Amino acid sequence: MRDLEAILKTSSVRIEPHLIARDQATTRSKIKAGAVILSIPSLISALLPDEKARRCDHCSKRPPLSQQLRKCTGCSAYWYCDTTCQTAQWKLHHKFICKSYQGFVSSNLYQSLPAHLKLDSLLLSHFAAYLAGAPTEIDKALSPSNIFLSLLPGPVKSVEIPPICGKKTTLTKERLGMLYARFGNNNFAIHSHLTTYGHGIFPLASRLFNHSCLPNAAARYIITGGGTPVIMEIVALRAISEGEEITIPYLDPALVQSRQQIFKFTYGFTCSCPSCQSLKGLPAQPQDSEAPDDESRNRLSLVLREFSGITSSANMVLHYGLPSSIPVDLCAVFHEGFLTKLSEAFAEASHEGHYEKARDSGLSILALYTVIYPQNYPQIGMHVLELAKTAWNAIILSGSSPELEQDTKNFLTRAERILEVYGREGDEDGPFLEIQTLKALLNDAQ
Known part of the structure; x- marks a missing residue:
């Protein structure tokens, strides 16, 4: 030493x-x-x-x-x-x-x-x-x-x-x-x-x-x-x-179900961090074949957003980490398949131009991210940037509106704030260039 x-x-x-x-x-x-x-x-x-x-x-x-x-x-x-x-x-x-x-x-x-x-x-x-x-x-x-x-x-x-x-x-x-x-x-x-x-x-x-x-x-x-x-x-x-x-982090904290198994067989230890201790107290999650269906997932998404307080682009006061008390009917959001299906729904709605669906599923992902990830974790910033790009694409497809412009601005501001902490990495292009480009486009549209 x-x-x-x-x-x-x-x-x-x-x-x-x-x-x-x-x-x-x-x-x-x-x-x-x-x-x-x-x-x-x-x-x-x-x-x-x-x-x-x-x-x-x-x-x-x-x-x-x-x-x-x-x-x-x-x-x-x-x-x-x-x-x-x-x-x-x-x-x-x-x-x-x-x-x-x-x-x-x-x-x-x-x-x-x-x-x-x-x-x-x-x-x-x-x-x-x-x-x-x-x-x-x-x-x-x-x-x-x-x-x-x-x-x-x-x-x-x-x-x-x-x-x-x-x-x-x-x-x-x-x-x-x-x-x-x-x-x-x-x-x-x-x-x-x-x-x-x-x-x-x-x-x-x-x-x-x-x-x-x-x-x-x-x-x-x-x-x-x-x-x-x-x-x-x-x-x-x-x-x-x-x-x-x-x-x-040695691996993605979003692997809430499989993380302990990975730690055991790849690293040889059992993680006892605050996140793992909180998850340990929750009911065991079902296998992949028993993951929440579409109807249950939509209901859980609404409960999750209300519980976390993330209901709109204007209401994103992010509270990080697992709270001490989680409603029993919300425990299913910690099934890894829940986040996978949410991400697929967000990507599909964004691609097809269904902005309201994309925003709702995107906010649900953000709500889950704030529970799983720590403060200023870069994946959170990258996801909020995707929400900003989705809102801007809705402006391009359906025309500008005060609501869409405000959504774009709110998401953009939050993404920049988080990513500025993590800082620039890798190639010269990337999120900061996208943020500056979106800012310029938004200013021109106003």
Whole structure:
């Protein structure tokens, strides 16, 4: 722990003992909402297959329409912004797998893997190649790779190691197994505007921050280009008091039914955060086949909106977290199928131009989000922005009206307020550009 304290001595984070977990990251002083708590560069990353040739394999940047990525002439499978990114990744790990890559990914061994194991295979290949190029890394106690090895392995004792690309490696099968045993419970999904485009290893983040389903912080990802790999920033979602533990979500808190099972089999712990404690006191939810039908869902949606106080765009005083007392007939909203069906209804009504239906289902989603998610959680802001776009589309389809203009303005104001706390991440376009565009259109219409 002293070694970690040496790393963190210039940050706002310190390490303290924890009653249940290994230890905890707490604040040295009060942190404001929206403040960056820690910036952590990725050690290794890998793009999802659909993102190959659309993003730089090194820095994750998407080129503008007027430019094209440069293809590696050795393997014709890795793409880069320019020679700066290509050279940086070549030195980092690509030189050890370039010549072998095409033969590896076309092999029966690789092709027979499920999609998630293919990504793990490439990520592990990058890691092994990185260590082949940095043999002294193993001798440094505070090196990123050794911090990663200091993490607790997943709960599954026997894990079959996926095949790796490249012949040169300094790692024994035992050490590869030690690395891979920590993949499932320590890797991060890297996203832009909350849409996943790859996976990455951020050892310091994995080592420092415990999970909560009502976290006070969250990870966002900064893409800068210029040979710099993607950077994770841990940002405060609300004001955090001095000495308070900093927590982040390991998975989507909206997985209210399945979250404990995921924690047990992927992470090896039982979550006892305030959200899980409140859900524990509710009646057990039925299986998917017994999820609320359409009529019941419509009734529950009305009760949910009335209960939460979110009945219109003008009435969005958001109260976050599960209340101490929930009516028994409202417990069915915590069936995961309830949110899924609401989201489908919202998307369908928005697409077909049924604004009132879209607004009602959208407000029901917002009401449920405020119960499930913590204050200023980015998914809330993104959803309210979708409500604003839906209201604006109704203006385009049916003509302007004071009610529609006010709905658009109210939703837009709320979305901006929430997303400003989380801040900008990922690609240069996204929600903030959409907000500014909608503001300009709304001003022109008035």
